[in-house]
Amino acid sequence: MSLTVKPIVGMEIHIELATQTKIFCRCRNQFGASPNTHTCPVCIGLPGALPVLNAQAIDYSIKVGLALGCDIAKFTKWDRKNYYYPDLPKAYQISQYDLPLAGPGTLDIPLESGSKTIRVLRAHLEEDAGKLNHDIPGGTGVDLNRAGVPLLEIVSEPDLNTVEEVVSYAKTMHRLIRWLKVSEANMQMGHMRFEPNINLHITQDGVVYKTPIIEVKNLNSFRSVEGAVRYEIRRQFEEWKKDPEGFSLAKRGKQNRGFDPDTEETVFQRDKEEAHDYRYFPDPDLMPVTISDEKRDGIAATIGELPLARRARYMADYGLEFKNADALTMDEATGDLLDGAIGLGADAKRCVNFLLSRGAAIANERGCAIAAIGITAEQLAGLAKLVDDGKVSASAAAKVFDAMIESGDAPAAVAEAAGLMMVTDTAQTEAWVDQAIAENPEAVEMIQTGHKKAGASLGFLTGAVMKLSRGAANAKEVQQMLKEKIEK
Ligand SMILES: [Zn+2]
Structure with missing residues (x-):
């Protein structure tokens, strides 16, 4: 009987871009302000309010795309992703569906055994949603300061096959994003959020079983990424062992799960929607975006050595x-x-x-x-x-x-x-050497009698002189002088 288990992991990364203002309005893009103080009719979704694109968000995204070796779209547009949730008052998120700003590209990640090239499928821009606060007594608060913050989503191909590869990919991307100065990438502030898609390809006696794909949502530390992927690999294998035929992608579909860092376990959230569930359609309020070669090349020239x-x-x-x-x-x-x-x-x-x-x-x-x-x-x-x-x-x-x-x-x-310059003054060195000899007659005697500890004693005396000089004496010179004086 033969059995091999191969984890297949793809990664979606959401990055909040460090623009001054939000992506479709002039509200400030700032973490930590009092709830709902950076809001306006556009980002709280009042009827009739019209979005206006922040060009900086496009420029930052092009920069990331170029650093990943992506093609940059000459023409791209905005689509509405329709769903209802209390942190999204418009009941749609402005995103990019079929014409992403950038892709495909690659990212090389370092590993213990060398390196590996991970394919990046696409990078597209969207707006962030607000934030729910469940810590309020007697209810849940909605803070829309984050609604409309520009969010770059980078989607990899499922090229990651070990926990080490997943963590290295996350870290390498984090370093690159900071390097490019397009985001503070502060994980505690949620500037960078990871969502690995994980399943297993299990081959038993020549038959391949594919477990259901799990997307773990909103991981905001490398530790959580590591813990979630490690746990899912183990969990899916255990589930599969119980029911090899029934626990399959074809029968169970895809699922979203969350990660609890305290128990280090993932927990079921909901079955995953397919794209058609969101009824994507082009946003009629926003002009498509055209990107000229000059624009792209101008941004490329600012990137420098990666x-x-x-x-x-x-x-x-x-x-x-x-x-x-x-x-x-x-x-x-x-x-x-x-x-x-x-x-x-x-x-x-x-x-x-x-x-x-x-x-x-x-x-x-x-x-x-x-x-x-x-x-x-x-x-x-x-x-x-x-x-x-x-x-x-x-x-x-x-x-x-x-x-x-x-x-x-x-x-x-x-x-x-601080008196730390090497002393080249022989008289001064000689004074220290004389002092060390006078203060350590036993060590001197061991050297003179050829005791088995003679070598160690010379080292001890040299150390004593260096101490007296506070490291400023030349150790070689000191040793030479000690030998000459003692052997005389
Ligand atoms: Zn606003």
């Missing part, structure tokens, strides 16, 4: 391992900082080490990107050169790094002020 290309360049040009190159391309500014310092003549590896040791530690403490800790390319390059020129020791450099972030001063000035 994170994947930059990561590959760091590996090829600076000899970085994947992990380090990846960490330095989490955001655009951190890589810009590195490139800036190298451009000023600093050694690449040394700059990388500073950024990924002290830089990453400080960023981690503050919960920010490495570039946001307050260091400039000039400071970074300056510090790297001080170490290369033998003016600051490696251990002292970490202290200079921290101090120059605090003060904003040049590394040389910081090192001088």
Whole structure:
């Protein structure tokens, strides 16, 4: 008996674009305001109010489409998706049905074993709905501040086959969206919401069984994405085992489920509608959109180097391992900082080490990107050169790094002020060496008698001198001097 289980996952991602105003009215697009303070007749759906397109939403969407290698439609239009829900007072959502703004394209995702290219089917624009607040005593509140916020929906092909691939796709897309600065992509604020479509292709003795497709709605953390997909794979397999013939896509259709992060389980919500249930038709209130080649090319020219290309360049040009190159391309500014310092003549590896040791530690403490800790390319390059020129020791450099972030001063000035410049003054080094010898007669004796701990003792004395000098002495020079003095 043979049995193979292959998860088939496609992903829909909703991204709230960071335009100043909403997509079809002039209300502000702002998270966290008092309920219903950013609303007007258009976005609360009063009869007779006419929508007017915000061109910025189109430009941002074109930018994302181009970054995914999509074709950009020269002609696109708006359609009404009809359904009733309390957060949608018009009883239709303005969306794009048969003529999406962008598609098809691809996104390469990193994996433990290498990488994989995921096909993107389409990207289209629509308006977000409002938000229901169930935490109000005695009822449910409706907040329409979010109604009409531009929402870009990116739909992948079902090319994802493992939990790792699904999470990597979500993370890679998140990084790209932030990089392009088209959305804050703050997951806690719901700027980016993931909806994986999951089913299994189970092959038993040559027969393929397809389980019903489950769409898990509104996941707003990578953890939830991971938990929901992991749970669905297990659940669907268990259901299938109970009834291999009956638990099938053909018999059960598609379903929507939600994810409960506390129990880490998905729960049934409703059977999934088909497109014809929404009675899509073109919106008569909005003009179709035409996009010229000039417009598209103009936006393409603003994109610059994307994170994947930059990561590959760091590996090829600076000899970085994947992990380090990846960490330095989490955001655009951190890589810009590195490139800036190298451009000023600093050694690449040394700059990388500073950024990924002290830089990453400080960023981690503050919960920010490495570039946001307050260091400039000039400071970074300056510090790297001080170490290369033998003016600051490696251990002292970490202290200079921290101090120059605090003060904003040049590394040389910081090192001088803190007495961290390597001491090339032989008389000063000799004084420290003499002091260490005087204070540690036992260690000295072990070296003189050739005790088995002689080597360790020399190391101990060197450390004592470095301590006296607060890291400013040249360790090699110190060791040489210790040997000469003790053996004399
Ligand atoms: Zn409005």
